[in-house]
Amino acid sequence: MHSSKLLFICALIAMSGSVSGQITSLGKVTFEGPLGHEEDLSAIAILGESLLVGSDEGTKVQILQPDPTNPSVYQVRPELDIEMLTSETELDIEGIARFKDTNVFYVAGSHSLKRTLLEPNATKKQNLAALEEIIFEPSRFHIYRLEMDPRTLKPISKRGIGLYKLLTLDPVLRRFTQIPSKENGVDIEAIAVKGDEGDKLHLGFRGPVLRENLVPIMILDFNKPEDYTLRYLDLDGYGIRELVKVKKGFLVIAGPSGGERGEFLIYFWDGDDGVPDRGEDKSKLKLLGQLPTPRGAKAEGMTLLEETKEHYDVLVVYDGVVRGFPERFRIPKRK
Secondary structure, three states, X not given: OOHHHHHHHXXXXXXXXXXXXXXXXXXXXXXXXXXXXXXXXXXXEEEOOEEXXXXXXXXXXXXXXXXXXXXXEEEXXXXXXXXXXXXOOOOOEEEEEEOOOOOEXXXXXXXXXXXXXXXXXXXXXXXXXXXXXXXXXHHHOOEEEEEEOOOOOOEEEEEEEOOHHHHHHOOOOHHHOOOEHHHOOOEEEEEEEEOEOEOEEEEEXXXXXXXXXXXXXXXXEOOEEEEEEEEEEEOXXXXXXXXXXXXXXXXXXXXXXXXXXXXXXXXXXXXXXXXXXXXXXOOOEEEEEEOOOOXXXXXXXXXXXXXXXXXXXXXXXXXXXXXXXXXXXXXXXXX
């Protein structure tokens, strides 16, 4: 990390005893019922009192509703599952974002390649052969637009686009489209919608992380994706794991870009480009603190519950732990 951000973390420790003390828990939440791929939750959004949840190993968005006797418990409604694909291969859902206060949601696949995993009990020859195999799954290359009926919680319409061709033609990103995601290849991990510019999608990349630690954000109109632009953030070598639209900008979860262990940090980003311009970084990126994370888990899904002048209240779900370990947090704003 850069020294200025290390100093900021040290200041947080001095004030509160730990970095995570600045981000306080508002209580855990429980998901009950038949939750698909329950150890791989990676995306969450809110529709009224209900939750939309997605997994990076599945092909569907699931609907959960609060238990009328306990507001900290959400029940899975399997009859409302939204199958995004008819194939058995994974969509690799990495983000769900709501357009302002409408009933329109966007669901993002990772657009990534993967290398075959090594098997501890396989022979060396078999594992060397596995290293040579890079898997391309067309099902991962989708962005979907869902319009939901707020009364029935069923989709009224569903449309999809794919960004593979755009990525392979981009002068910066094209070189990374042939690299597996965990090896600094293209990997879309987050989606947010900026409503005051129309429904402009902001797609946050876990990788690639470029020189000067720049990680891309792709901004596009769902109906005209070819007119996209790229902006960049310097997250000290980390990738983007989640983007959430808030007033005057976005909350960013930053975490390891590959499979390595590391902390998960929350930033506020004003939406401007972080590429230096005559020595000046235009982007206002503020480190808000470290997100408490269960051992072995990855913070990958976050949705905004409330924003005040002093703080953000959010709900976070984690990949790599049973049933997502959902928890509410309060994140103080930083002036």
